[in-house]
Amino acid sequence: MGNGMKITIKEVAKEAGVSIATVSRVLNGKDGIKPSTKDRVEKAIVKYNFSPDHIARSMIVKESKTIGLLVPQLSNEYWATLAEVIEEALWTHGYTLLLCTSSTRDDSLQKEKAAIHSFIQRKVDGIIYSTSSGANESFLEFTEQIKRYGVPIVAFDQKIQGMSQIYGDHLQGAMDAVKHLIQLGHRNIAYIGGPLVSPERELGYRNAHTIHDLPVYEQLITRGEPTFQFGYRAMRELIESGRLFTGVFCGNDLIALGALQALETAGRRVPEDVAVVGYDDIHMASFAKPALTTVRQPIAEMGRTLVEQVLLSIETGNAPQQSRHLVFPMTLVVRESCGAKTRVRTL
CATH class of the missing domain: 1.10.260.40 (lambda repressor-like DNA-binding domains)
Structure with missing residues (x-):
């Protein structure tokens, strides 16, 4: 030593x-x-x-043996699975998990502040933190305040200066999803996402169009909450608007599952009439009818890496020179909902 x-x-x-x-x-x-x-x-x-x-x-370190985890929500299976992975990994290292969620319809930043203060009061050894409030000025001020607490913090899917960061390459993941639809012949592709979904997913949607010299139709972009209900409503509104679209990329799988339901209700066939691609690859994606084409996040690997990083930060006293930025690649999982296994007409 x-x-x-x-x-x-x-x-x-x-x-x-x-x-x-x-x-x-x-x-x-x-x-x-x-x-x-x-x-x-x-x-x-x-x-x-x-x-x-x-x-x-x-x-x-000697007092607590507890790590605080702040995630946007648990109603999305993705976050619930990530929390389970983190809890299991912490348990093998002798740590327990203190879990809070931050997503509300009103002021998620206020809830995040309350959760972090609770973690500090309970003397957690470290914090794993994913925000749902977005990188506005108040959020950036808050992250500076967090760092002054002196408790090791690892940011997940958030690029926060001076903190160790673990995040997925959502820009590339989204580009791969939309490029796949374009290569299948689609030219009018909708995007259903929102502020609680990584903004890089909408950017990837846009970039894929640019790379293939295709226009982005703003009227085909719908933003809202990352829920099944929003996906259903957004798809119903798209259908009722009469706008032409033959494919849709959704910001997460819950949105995509809601969109699938709305398409079925409206008598639109998937993938024959509309191709659908989701994001996350939650368990339900493979059980949908038709099975959902989606972008898989390596949840288990990311969760274990978050634990390794926060424990490393504790051991090193959260030394700034030990901060690490680790990016995980995404994988396109082709199933039935995109129509890749059938001949798609050139549109």
Whole structure:
């Protein structure tokens, strides 16, 4: 351990053969410690080059063994699955999970602030954080405040300066989905997404059109909440508007499943009349009729990496030079709803 690795107060206590509280008393210059005990602690401190700036972080590590997880919602199977993966990975490392959701119809930022403050009050060792409020000015001010707490934080699917970040390549994932529809012959492709869906998915939709020299029809873009109900309503409105579209890319699978239901209700055949592609590859996607073509996120790998990163941040005292940005590739999963297995007429 003397080769430059970060040492916690726990290792110092073990080396000296005393309790963590005793090491803390020595570091803080408290009286009432036997000279021989104090000598052993001081030798351990010198041996490991343990400096007082590690004290606060080390003490938190020994107290809590809890990680806070903040996600937008659990009604979407994607977030529920991610939470389960994270909880299981933390359990194998001896940590428990404190879970909060932030998505509300009113002010998600206020709920995020309340959740983070709750995490801090409960002395969590670290936080895994995914916002649903968007990167506006208030959000950016809030992230600066979070960093001042000194608790290691790993951002998920959020590019926040000065924090370790784990995120999926949603721009490429969305581009692959829409390019697939274009290659099948579609020229009028709708997009149903929204503010609680990664903005990179709409950007990928737009970029795929640009790359193939196709116009983006703004009247075919609908934004709202990432729910089954919104997908159903948005598709019904598109159909009733009389606008021409033969394909639709949805910001997540719940939206896509709602769109499928609306198409069936309206008597539109999938994929013969309208091709549908979703995003996330939740379990329900493969059980839909027809089975949903979608973009698969590697949820298990991302969840385990989030845990590895937050625990690494705890061990290193959240040192800025240890911040990491890890990007996970997405995979297009072709099933029945896009019509790839049937000949599509040139439109």
